[in-house]
Amino acid sequence: MGQEELMSQAEDVADQFLRVTKQYLPHLARLCLISTFLEDGIRMWFQWNEQKDYIEATWGCGYFLATCFVLLNLTGQLGGCVLILSRHFVQYACFGLFGIIALQTVAYSILWDIKFLMRTAADWMFLVCRAILGKP
Secondary structure (H helix, E strand, C coil), X not given: CCHHHHHHHHHHHHHHHHHHHCCCHHHHHHHHHCHHHHHHHHHHHHCHXXXXXXXXXXXXXXXXXXXXXXXXXXXXXXXXXXXXXXXXXXXXXXXHHXXXXXXXXXXXXXXXXXXXXXXHHXXXXXXXXXXXXXXX
16 A cells, blocks of 8 residues: 555545534533633532632621522533524623633733633633624
8 A cells, every 4th residue: 555545545534523523522622612611610519519609708798698609600601602602692791701710810810820811811711712703
């Protein structure tokens, strides 16, 4: 077998793979892009009491406001993820997730935390691009 035949076979395999997976790749790409928000929302669901207690202790805002903050954070993240994955109201979902990042930055006092900044840098870029382009 010559090198040209191997290249031809490799191209055929790649074309066949793309034909089979083409309809799933956009959904998989969206899932990868929102994975940070999805993970954070799910973690917040399972650590509800710890999150609420932290906000209540840090800000001294009381049980009701701490619960409202965590609920807003949870529904904003998971709701935004669902909207983006379902390709409905993508611009609004991106702006909502953008607001969640800003809210977390203030609430958790992590504006200058380098880990937070690096983790959210990609999220910010994704949200801005999606919001500006407005493509589902």
